Amino acid sequence: MMTEVVPPGLVLIVGALLLPLVKGGLRTALVLVLPLITLALVWQIPLGSQLSLPFLDYSLEPVNATSVGRLFATIFAIMAFAGGLYALKTATLAELVAAFAYAGSAIGVTFAGDLITLFIFWEMMALGSTLVLWANGPQNPKAYQASIRYVLVHLLGGVILMTGIVAYVVETGSTAFTTMTADSVATWLILAGFLINAGAPPLSAWIADAYPEASPSGMVFLSAFTTKTAVFALLVGFPGTEILIYIGLYMVFYGIIYALLENDMRRILAYSIVNQVGFMVTAIGIGTELALNGAAAHAFAHIIYKALLLMSAGSVLLMTGKRKCTDLGGLFQTMPATAINGIIGALAISSFPFTSGFVTKSLETSAAAYQGLTLVWFLLLAASAGVFLHAGIKFPWFVFFQRDSGLRPPDPAPTMRWAMWLFSFLCLAIGLYPQALYSILPYPVDYQPYTWEHLVTQFQLLLFAGFAFFALLPLMKRTLTLSLDVDWFYRRLMVLVVGKSAAVIARGDGAVRAAASRGVTRVLAYISRHHGPDGMLARTWPTGSVVTWVVVLLAVYLVFSLY
């Protein structure tokens, strides 16, 4: 079906470029209205609509409306609105422009009907997110270096993805972005390209390395789009790919362990992103309708409560200038709104009953049970308890309670509080009335989260996980440390190797140059011996000897002429 439609992502991208042209109230209005127009457009396009544009020998499909794409586009637009509201007071213009273009590109991916369109928006996201980090350079000198490492990882992912797409198009002759099977070099490369953006191993470290260096509002934006767009791409491209189950489980426990070791509050939450995306990747690997619904619903709920947690942490960073657990504590006394919203986000991420996590993550664990995946189910259950441990209690406990740090900062500006209240409301609304979210999932839902058994077992699991936290609190004492990860290879080993090899190369290079220079000197000396001012060939010869030689030559001619 061909209809006249505008790609909804373009509204945010073009709108972002208009932001510098206006000032004051008009800019505020644009920041708040653009995401809402986008949201309206997303819902105004009927499912199944397509827009095709000829491009070289191919046709681009920038608008391919699917139910799963619409779900992700919806939450991306809501995120852009709340993020914009949170950022209004403090974000620089550069950050706002970059963040909106980044959000628009993410929505572009969710509507991409072909791999070329997908790739274009994919790379625009990499640029937009890098610029969000750059925008914080003046406030945080580490942001620039982190952004360079970040963009290198994403350019690598982009090159892998593009190589895969080119090979895929050559192999199949089709550019359509649809379900693939990971059975050829081309599809494996595409899968790898998607997984790098999801924070999968071995390159998971970029999330905790880069995101926490952004501004308070910058990290709220960053947490939402890149990894969840990757979840969308995996969900559409590779449902039921078994290896994703194991990759997802690794991510789940990687996130928990590293978050437990971490001292920086926003890095705890960054590791927790990997943990949460791990649940979704596992569910995509399981691949049943229930599991895919679970991954999509979990992504939707996760964007809201992770953004909420980061708004809370960002408010603390903004008002205290501190980000380490060792410096914080006791803030609930003077930042009640920030603390309450942080706690609601923490309860939601932990899947506490009556929150959004409870009604979405359980779709995924149930899918594992229905498929008879015993080990996967037991591991996911342990991980659910672990989420409460590493994010659900650890973040609010060390930041808002713990000991009294003596800090007495007030709550942040009203717009920032409103953004937090809005997302807290959504965490609870989805938890209390899950049918609204269930009705827009990609497949029909036949699942009842609120059974007595589910409620009781979930309370038992979480409260005893909490008991483990407090019983083992001495083991969790915060230290002024970071944890080595795969990024050590490119932040340390490669620097050492390059540094050392530079010395070796310099020495070898010096030796070669010295030898060459000696050789040239010798040749010059030889030439100069024969042709130099005193050289034999440069000497002025006496007339007598010249005459003698001429006579000899003539004699030789004479002899030759006789025969």
Added chain:
Amino acid sequence: MSDEQQKHWVYRKKNLPILWGIQVALLVLVLVPEFFMHHHPHFEDQGIGVDASWGFFAWYGFATCAAMVVGAKLLGLFLKRKDTYYDD
């Protein structure tokens, strides 16, 4: 003593037992339904019924979390560096 009085009540030493008491009461409370409830095992056909046994979710939640805390602590011995490690 006046120092203690100035602290918020959750930080006063004498209130610590109360806070622990509340926690233990909650733990007991969530275990009470175990006496009345019948759990459905998820993997009956595979002959696994541990998830339907008495208090499974409670001890499993505690044990796996304790294991993760201890596991993280052990890994930390190898992975932890000063947080200025990458700064130079």
